[in-house]
Amino acid sequence: MPRSARTALMLAPSALLMAVFVVGLVRLIWSSVVLDGQFDLAHYTAIFSRSDYVAMLGRTLRTAALTTLFALLIGYPTAYYVARYRGNRNVLLLLIIFPWLVSIVVRSYGWVVILGPRGLINSFLTWSGLTDRPAPLMYNDFSVVLGLVHVLCPFMIIAIVSVLMQIPRNLEEASMSLGGRPVHTFATVLLPLSLPGILTGTTLVYLMATGAIVTPLLLGGLGDTMLGTEIFQEVMHFFDYPKAAALATVLLVTALAIVLPIQLLERRVTRRLNGEGAP
Amino acid sequence: MKVTRRQTMAGLMGAAASLSLPGRLSAQAGPILHASWGGGVGDTWTGAFAGPFEAETGTSVRIVEVPNPEAQFRAQAGNPQYHTGIGTFVQGVNLMRDDMLETFDIEEIPAMKNIPEEYWLKTEDGRLAGITPYFAYYGIAVNTDEASIEDFSSWKSLADEKWKGRLGMTRPIYLSTYDLTILSKAAGGDEKNTDGGMKLLEGMSRNVLNVSNSLAQQNTMLERGEVAAMPFYSVRVWSLNEAGVDHVKIVIPDEGALLLPYVVVAPKGVSDRERVAEWLNFIASPEPQERGMEISGYIPANSEAEATDEIRAKLGMTFQEVKDRLYQPDWGYIAAHQKETVAEIDQMLANL
Numbered sequence: 236m237p238r239s240a241r242t243a244l245m246l247a248p249s250a251l252l253m254a255v256f257v258v259g260l261v262r263l264i265w266s267s268v269v270l271d272g273q274f275d276l277a278h279y280t281a282i283f284s285r286s287d288y289v290a291m292l293g294r295t296l297r298t299a300a301l302t303t304l305f306a307l308l309i310g311y312p313t314a315y316y317v318a319r320y321r322g323n324r325n326v327l328l329l330l331i332i333f334p335w336l337v338s339i340v341v342r343s344y345g346w347v348v349i350l351g352p353r354g355l356i357n358s359f360l361t362w363s364g365l366t367d368r369p370a371p372l373m374y375n376d377f378s379v380v381l382g383l384v385h386v387l388c389p390f391m392i393i394a395i396v397s398v399l400m401q402i403p404r405n406l407e408e409a410s411m412s413l414g415g416r417p418v419h420t421f422a423t424v425l426l427p428l429s430l431p432g433i434l435t436g437t438t439l440v441y442l443m444a445t446g447a448i449v450t451p452l453l454l455g456g457l458g459d460t461m462l463g464t465e466i467f468q469e470v471m472h473f474f475d476y477p478k479a480a481a482l483a484t485v486l487l488v489t490a491l492a493i494v495l496p497i498q499l500l501e502r503r504v505t506r507r508l509n510g511e512g513a514p
Numbered sequence: 515m516k517v518t519r520r521q522t523m524a525g526l527m528g529a530a531a532s533l534s535l536p537g538r539l540s541a542q543a544g545p546i547l548h549a550s551w552g553g554g555v556g557d558t559w560t561g562a563f564a565g566p567f568e569a570e571t572g573t574s575v576r577i578v579e580v581p582n583p584e585a586q587f588r589a590q591a592g593n594p595q596y597h598t599g600i601g602t603f604v605q606g607v608n609l610m611r612d613d614m615l616e617t618f619d620i621e622e623i624p625a626m627k628n629i630p631e632e633y634w635l636k637t638e639d640g641r642l643a644g645i646t647p648y649f650a651y652y653g654i655a656v657n658t659d660e661a662s663i664e665d666f667s668s669w670k671s672l673a674d675e676k677w678k679g680r681l682g683m684t685r686p687i688y689l690s691t692y693d694l695t696i697l698s699k700a701a702g703g704d705e706k707n708t709d710g711g712m713k714l715l716e717g718m719s720r721n722v723l724n725v726s727n728s729l730a731q732q733n734t735m736l737e738r739g740e741v742a743a744m745p746f747y748s749v750r751v752w753s754l755n756e757a758g759v760d761h762v763k764i765v766i767p768d769e770g771a772l773l774l775p776y777v778v779v780a781p782k783g784v785s786d787r788e789r790v791a792e793w794l795n796f797i798a799s800p801e802p803q804e805r806g807m808e809i810s811g812y813i814p815a816n817s818e819a820e821a822t823d824e825i826r827a828k829l830g831m832t833f834q835e836v837k838d839r840l841y842q843p844d845w846g847y848i849a850a851h852q853k854e855t856v857a858e859i860d861q862m863l864a865n866l
Contacts, residue, residue: 291864351740353738374723374725453731458866473852473853
């Protein structure tokens with residue numbers, strides 16, 4: 236078999252997968268703009284004419300941004316510790332991905348036991364007399380962000396660890412030996428070199444947070460509905476696929492508006508780090 | 515070993531055929547497949563209906579637990595994999611409206627004659643589109659460690675500011691069909707006149723700690739006392755009480771509770787129609803409904819079903835006395851207006 240045919244054969248499965256993905260995406264957008272065989276933006280008009288949907292979109296993007304920020308703030312130091320750990324690193328990595336073995340429902344619901352009105356923290360607060368009624372730690376945007384950070388943080392850690400492990404330790408040592416303080420070394424050596432991992436982790440976490448359903452459903456309050464939850468309702472309860480497709484397209488476009496610049500930045504950073512395009 | 519192209523193709527076609535076989539066989543031969551919600555509902559159907567039916571007729575019925583039987587019916591329209599499935603009355607109406615249900619003549623399911631016609635899911639030409647095996651009711655579940663039963667003798671109490679942060683509530687999809695309907699009744703209106711009910715719902719929403727459509731979560735919140743009360747299903751409280759949780763009680767307020775009939779439907783074009791009709795007739799008969807009551811507290815729809823002394827003691831009244839305190843709305847009207855009502859509630863909640 237000629238080499239080109241072998242290559243084509245090997246690429247066939249991924250091409251098929253991509254084709255399914257692209258066809259699905261095209262069909263999704265198509266079904267949101269075609270009503271009774273006619274091009275019609277009625278679903279989009281209906282979405283943007285409802286103030287609660289617009290607020291929901293804003294809330295979804297804000298929640299995703301906060302989740303990404305906190306996942307990064309927690310994930311980076313953790314990833315650094317794992318990458319520089321001198322013992323059995325695999326044990327740490329296993330601990331990080333261990334929560335994935337548990338259902339997302341159980342992981343999210345675990346917070347109720349800790350933060351709920353009769354949870355550990357509130358029981359302690361009322362028992363100790365610090366408060367006379369349970370503090371509102373649950374069923375608000377705080378608990379949604381907390382739950383999402385818990386669920387999505389491993390993605391950020393893994394993305395950053397994989398890059399940090401490629402950075403030779405002696406680069407940091409060289410910076411320090413030349414008088415660089417730890418903060419300066421971090422800002423001028425480690426951070427720029429680990430930027431591709433940060434950007435990958437940011438993209439992953441942000442995208443997954445925008446489409447989250449279970450965590451906002453379990454931990455959110457009255458005014459914390461997110462777009463993913465609404466799409467779930469349109470599909471599972473109303474079977475209104477065109478409207479769900481329109482909502483999903485809105486989510487896709489708004490997410491892309493954030494993610495595409497990140498991807499362009501990542502490509503540019505990677506090129507610079509590889510020495511391409513340097514003067 | 516060298517495999518020729520023809521052998522490869524034959525192997526692939528054979529594998530494809532064998533993979534598709536269970537799906538094609540499932541609804542054509544073997545047991546009757548009945549789609550049911552999970553948890554206690556599936557257990558009830560196995561213990562009260564499927565098991566006794568097999569013992570009586572020799573036909574086995576497999577209860578398949580799925581998150582939403584209606585979704586299965588819609589996804590498999592034109593190529594049904596299930597023979598029957600259970601749903602709420604609103605779901606039944608929606609499926610019937612979309613012409614997705616097999617219909618039956620009353621003579622095919624004679625046991626339905628003992629089920630009052632107000633519980634029938636029927637087409638405009640009088641054919642049966644579903645069987646009502648039982649009903650539950652939607653009252654107020656109260657954690658008696660946190661509040662007294664008397665506190666909730668009226669639906670209007672739910673809007674009282676003193677319960678701020680102490681109530682639970684379901685999602686707008688169910689608020690639109692259940693809560694709004696019974697609150698409207700309590701406010702002097704009904705499902706067609708919901709202005710007063712919407713005001714009460716708004717008041718209740720201001721008191722709510724959280725919103726959830728997970729029954730397990732609602733159970734836990736009530737049991738742990740995270741909420742003092744919430745509008746809830748009688749059968750869920752029954753199950754809690756049977757499990758030894760005696761500090762959660764269901765209250766039928768003075769204005770009454772909402773009657774929630776369930777329907778068993780067959781998808782349009784179902785195979786083994788005769789066996790399905792026999793199964794539906796069994797479901798409509800009093801004996802399995804009485805067993806269902808014992809297992810999970812669903813009240814039989816068949817008028818000939820009788821409550822044992824034990825059941826009567828647990829209910830605190832007879833079946834008829836329960837029925838007399840329940841409100842049966844026009845579910846067809848509710849189903850037809852559900853989307854607008856959900857949108858209205860969504861916007862009300864967003865502006866709280």
